[in-house]
Amino acid sequence: MRKIIIPPIKCQGIKSKLADWILEFVELQKGERWIEPFMGSGVVGFTLQPEKALFCDINPHLINFYNSIKKGEITSKIAREFLEKEGSLLKEKSESHYYFIRERFNETKNSLDFLFLNRACFNGVIRFNRKGFFNVPFGHKPERFAKAYVTKICNQIEKVEKATQTFDWQFVCQDFRQSILQSNQNDWIYCDPPYFGRHTDYFNCWTETEELDLFDLLAKTKSKFILSTWHSNQYRNNSEIEKYLANFEIVTKEHFYHVGATELNRNTMIEALVINFPKLKPQSAKVLYQSQLFI
Ligand SMILES: C[S@@+](CC[C@H](N)C(=O)[O-])C[C@H]1O[C@@H](n2cnc3c(N)ncnc32)[C@H](O)[C@@H]1O
Structure with a gap:
């Protein structure tokens, strides 16, 4: 089990409980860069400790905070x-x-x-x-x-x-479309967008347009990508997965959300990772992920 680096700034949807699972799918090679177009707290990338990373978010306050740390x-x-x-x-x-x-x-x-x-x-x-x-x-x-x-x-x-002094980490305030367009075949992109249909606010305006633009860019990218999304809960399935993401590999895991007032936030959720590269060999996957459903 990997030691999770808990970041100083928290945010809704923070993946501290899922980071270990997400990172089981990542094997960064020398020279490869980690990109997070939706860094939020940054827990996934911070835990990975990549030598080269581009952490982005549309929220300038998150980015300013980390740039202030970087600049001392x-x-x-x-x-x-x-x-x-x-x-x-x-x-x-x-x-x-x-x-x-x-x-x-x-x-x-x-x-x-x-x-x-x-x-x-x-x-x-x-x-x-x-x-x-x-x-x-x-x-x-x-x-x-x-x-x-x-x-x-x-x-x-x-x-x-320490990490910003040791590694080449960039923090940039920009829309996810720009971040993905900046990527190439030596990059790994981890996307954790606001979940469609949940609460929106000034920095989380997530409509069908953003959702479709994201799927379109990921379908075309030369980078390896991992997209976090929800698969289903006791009430319904995420129809976007079947509609737009069926061509990729999808792995799922049950997760309980404690925070929030809405139906989607309060219950057990089946979380999904959508990936565009072959996952671990089925045999090791079976051992490592026996608690998960593979679809
Ligand atoms: C679910 S959170 C990411 C959580 C993060 N993976 C973590 O573990 O803390 C989604 C993030 O996407 C950002 N965001 C929303 N719309 C965006 C956009 N159009 N471009 C880039 N970032 C955006 C939000 O500010 C928020 O920080």
Whole structure:
């Protein structure tokens, strides 16, 4: 079992529980590049630790945060000082301080404020309203930034800090179409788009157009790709798989989602990986993935 590198910023749909399974299908050769057009938290690529990577997202706050780490503007030491200071104000003033930071972030877009909000907000979700303002309410934990929690976050920052100094990792704010078009036969693309039909917001506007553009680009790419999507839940099957992805290999795994208010978020879900290269030899696959269904 691979050690999962938990990132400092959380997001909905974070693949920490599935990263090990996803990475069983990846064997990066020397010189090959890892591309994540929808990096979100970045947990899959961070855990893989590729020598060369392009991490992209349409959300500039995620990308700015990681570029600040890369440039040394945010270090674990700087983050510790910041979280200790703002954390003690949160303890003293509770939600009024959370909303003060939220307002400040919406004006200045400061990356440390983004980190604070991400770790103090309700359920650790990232959500922006139609005007592009962060609008997640307070998570109601005034003592959130206790010493041990701050240390945990700073250790997570330190791991990314070290990786950005060791490896050639680029963080770019761009639409997935650009990221995929930049790829070539020496790349592995891991796509984890917003699931069609789920909650949308300012940075997660996922319509049939985006879905079809993604399938079209993946069908044409010369890179190896892995696409995460949902296969089925107790209510229905993902009809997009049969309609557009039937020509690729599909492996599935049962996964339980704890977060969320909607039917798709709350139940056991069969997760799917759609891949355009031969998966592990069936015999080893059988041993390794006996808990999964192969379709
Ligand atoms: C399901 S999350 C990715 C989760 C990630 N794999 C993880 O484990 O944390 C989807 C991400 O896609 C991004 N996104 C949405 N629309 C996009 C677009 N058109 N181009 C690039 N990224 C987009 C969102 O900002 C979000 O971070």
